[in-house]
Amino acid sequence: MPATTSRYTRAPEGLNCPSPLAARGLARPSPLTLEVTVKRMLPLPLLKPRVMILPHTDASMVARIVAPAEYLTPIDRIEKKRAEEREREEKRKYELSHLWSAPFRHLARGQ
Secondary structure: OOOOOOOOOOOOOOOOOHHHHHHHOOOOOOOEEEEEEOOOOOOOOOOOOEEEEEEEOOOOOOOOOOOOOOOOOOOHHHHHHHHHHHHHHHHHHHHHHHOOOOHOOOOOOOO
16 A cells, blocks of 8 residues: 655644644744724714724723722612612602792603
């Protein structure tokens, strides 16, 4: 049985390489890049969003996407809840004691 020859070398046993160059150790990983699309502040139909391709080391965020959640201790949570209840009760008392001006105050709500 004749031996078949190939121009590619095989990867050593147990090494799963996707390409012949990687099997020989000659392949280099491609650099990590990011594609960033910057939209305009004014949505003009003629201007397309700007697309930039940057290396991952040059990309940085100036502001956070999501504001961090405020951590409250259990005592602070109880105090905040009591303050909200007090404020709600004060608003209710004001509403009940100023019935004649209520239609003008609630005009924007449509009630």
